[in-house]
Amino acid sequence: MAETADRVDLGGSLRALRRRADLSQRELADLAGVPQATLARIESGRSGDVRFRTMERLVRAAGGRVAIGTPRAQASDHTSDHVGDGTDAQASDHTGDLTGDDRVPEVVPVPRVPHDGLRDEAGRRYPAHLDAWAVHGPRDWPGAWWAGWWKLPPQHWPRRLPAATYELSRERRDHRRWGTRIRREVVVRRVTDDGLPDTCWRFVAELPDGRLLGELRAHERNPRLLYGDLIDAGEREIVLDGVLVAGPCRLLGIGRRLVEALTVEMERAGIRVAHAVADHGGVDLLLACGYRIEGRGHYAMRLDRASQPCAGPATA
Template identity: 55%
Template sequence: MGEPNSSTERWADLGDLLRRLRRQADLSQRELAARAGVPQATVARIESGRAVDPRYRTVERLVRAAGGQVRFDAGPADEAHRLPAPVPHDELRDQAGRRYPAHLDVWEVREPKDWPGAWWAEWYNLPPEKWPLPLPPATYEVNREYRDRRREAEWVRASVTVRRVTGALAATSWRFVAELPDGDLVGELRAHEQSPHLLWGGEECPEKREIVIDGVLVAAWYRGLGIGRRLVEALVNELRVAGLGVVQALTQEPGTSFLLACGFQLEASRPAALKLNLTASATRWRSVSAGRPPPR
């Protein structure tokens, strides 16, 4: 473990380095101890700073088991030898003053929905004074599958880009797509322009051009990550630049709640959404075709 070449890369103690390596390798203390062939208590003592002078052989085995390298030269630190990123939640402590597991994702608990242990809060809207359990300062999820999905979701939020597709569409058509860095399409919005005077009569007024949203689609796994909202925001920003002031949409739940959250308002004066159930109305249509009035 060589001397870093800048103060920002200087690590304060072996325990901090070991926690960084464990998080990078996604290993718990128990898993790292098993790989290195040392007791878990030894790992805990080193990370907490209670191991005053650990043996070199023990340190070497732990570092190598976590994917690190032991170096003695003090040369420039290249990319291959940079220190792992700090544990993001190292400043948080539980009720007993202990650090949370380095390899897990830890977040602060501000209300019951932030705490997986608050199953009672999902179905009951209780005021704080009636909460059956006190909320911890922070929490984490042990289930690795859940944690991996959470980490991937955070990566998607940070990596997805939204752009307008032009060239192959008519000037009065609008299409936006949401893509991952590899080009994988995860969301799409389509809309078209309409002239209100063609629907309601009267003189054509360029200042009253409208856009109708044909659909906002997001791949099933990527829903709930804000991609749909970003598609709508991209459309709205483009329309402001183009001078269009009204966006119309016809939808049903959950699309209605989604568009209301994006700032849309219900337009009661517009035509209603109608539905024809062909199976249930088969008798009615046969009666009409036979010249008899439909049943009431």
């Protein structure tokens, strides 16, 4: 935080650090040796004068550090025996080493709690270390979707939906946050330098460090191969060969982003038609991307040599 001491949101900073450390109020209070009631008052803004030592213990227990010094630009203009006019009180989850004329460590701001604006029916905030979200329909509420009554019309719902809900399981919470990070960092691009023919299209979804999370392959087809001279020679079509996404990264929207990237490239190339054969989840994926099911003869074919009886040696 780059805020002066009289403008630091102590409660918000503690809630953000506590969320990053995935600690409840009771857990952080026990680690810091501070009464939970004290921590609750600080986070709610009801504690007007917080002792510095108390705040430092809480910040350190949550994995952060408190730094006090002159602003960086100001410090570089003064010698070591001159004290600046102002100070910055900074709470962070990381600090760098002091180098040269720097007087304030490098500070990485802690992201605010994303659901701080939500309140329960009593007007209270949801716990900072949990994941809370607004409920707009039964699909948003874990208490409804598994029972199947989300398929009913609203007048037949057996219970009233809450305004918001939250995730208590730490394992599911970690997976949810991991998925959010993957969605934010994954990059989808078309590969054009791997020796493929110009009629072969390849798209990859990867992280900034190069780890491959998904891949789409397709190829161009001239309809004249199927319909002869009945089709304009200039027409081109795309055949979608397959979309693959790493198992842990499925249901994160990566497959959809790959298909949408293909659609964008089709528009740039002036290609208007794409064909695909899909089953199971692949059908839902393509339907969500604007494809439609055609009522003509595609068959799923399989060759299983292991199930066929061994033929005897050929005789002349």
